[in-house]
Amino acid sequence: MEAKMEKIDVNIVKFEVKVEAEKFDAALTRAYKKNVKNFNVPGFRKGKVPMNVVKKYYGIEVLLEDAVNFAIEGSYSEVLKENNIVPVDYPKIDVVEVGEGKDFVYTAEVTVYPEVELGEYKGLSIEKKTYEVTEEEVSKKLKEMQEKNARVEAKEEGTVENGNIAVIDFKGYVDGEAFQGGEGKDYSLEIGSKTFIDTFEEQLVGAKVNDTVEVNVTFPENYGKEELNGKPAKFEVTIKEIKVKELPELDDEFAKETSEFDTIADLKADVTKKLEEANAERSEREFEEAVITAVAGNAKVEIPEVMVEKEVDKMVQNLQQRLQYQGLTLEQYFQFTGTDEEKMREYMRTNAQTKVKVDLVLEAIEKAENVEATEEEIRAKAVEVAKMYAASEDEKMVDLLMQSQQAALRADVITNKTMKLLLENNK
Structure with missing residues (x-):
């Protein structure tokens, strides 16, 4: 086997590989053995047709594709090893010359592992940021613990206020037509959580249980559904229940109930x-x-x-x-x-x-x-x-x-x- 290597770009090389005739003929024999079970020739049992008969009856071309693959398989990895090349992708193969009794010649163009030119990697001065814990961060964490342990109770009287949970039925319309995904029943919506788009939640403030409120909003331009992006919509919303969250006091009792600490x-x-x-x-x-x-x-x-x-x-x-x-x-x-x-x-x-x-x-x-x-x-x-x-x-x-x-x-x-x-x- 002979191979010539040419660098044709920064990370691309091209090989011209010649596989000797006797090795390619061995690949043809291997291709015959792989496919002999598929040949049907009158006078011969299936799988027992001699190679010379196969060539005469079908033509040598019937074996060439597998023979070429076997010849490349047996030579390409050897070429890479000899030239100390590490590929990062499959090669682009072009057959130059092929035939029984002839040297098999092909080219292989392949992207190779890039060379790295290291710069300074020791003795550098790098800024290391430090972060102080603020009182606000501590308060936020304690607030989250309060929220997790809050009690939710029905609000017997009054109207929807910011921070309340409104249990609602709703149905949405765009251009007067109900749209898919725009309807819900018994949905618990915390007012002020910005769960729903635009000013949906704010428009429920002041409503009472059993009120039906018309809510008008506009979908964001990048909402994610082409038929709704940037469109104005109307929702019919019925208030079925109003609930209030009661946050526990941040005292020693709270610490005992929610953690392993006593204070x-x-x-x-x-x-x-x-x-x-x-x-x-x-x-x-x-x-x-x-x-x-x-x-x-x-x-x-x-x-x-x-x-x-x-x-x-x-x-x-x-x-x-x-x-x-x-x-x-x-x-x-x-x-x-x-x-x-x-x-x-x-x-x-x-x-x-x-x-x-x-x-x-x-x-x-x-x-x-x-x-x-x-x-x-x-x-x-x-x-x-x-x-x-x-x-x-x-x-x-x-x-x-x-x-x-x-x-x-x-x-x-x-x-x-x-x-x-x-x-x-x-x-």
């Missing part, structure tokens, strides 16, 4: 501590992102378009899986958000480009710093993953992960060690 002071201190921990985690996370953003920004790399598209494919797939957990489809998501797959993929492209570059830069640093993963580190990662699925360490699950996911575990360990190296070497 409101201790509960407040715990809320403050948890907010401080969350802020510290946020600070560390943002610092990591700032470091890798700076390091990636100092590196130079031409990213092949196909790598970006593959990353977008992963993002779409991940979104689809998350939606499935919520009982939704991509089509429903497009309706709710007023977008389509093309717009969504275009929106994802910037993040995909950033993700691909970061991965490439981290990989280049791993090689430059000879970052490796020991067997003990890989097993520790397997234990960590196993504990995510079981309450305690499960040796069988750990062993299974070590057998089936060792490459992924190793990659995770190496990436984490590389990030630790970067964090330790940048201020």
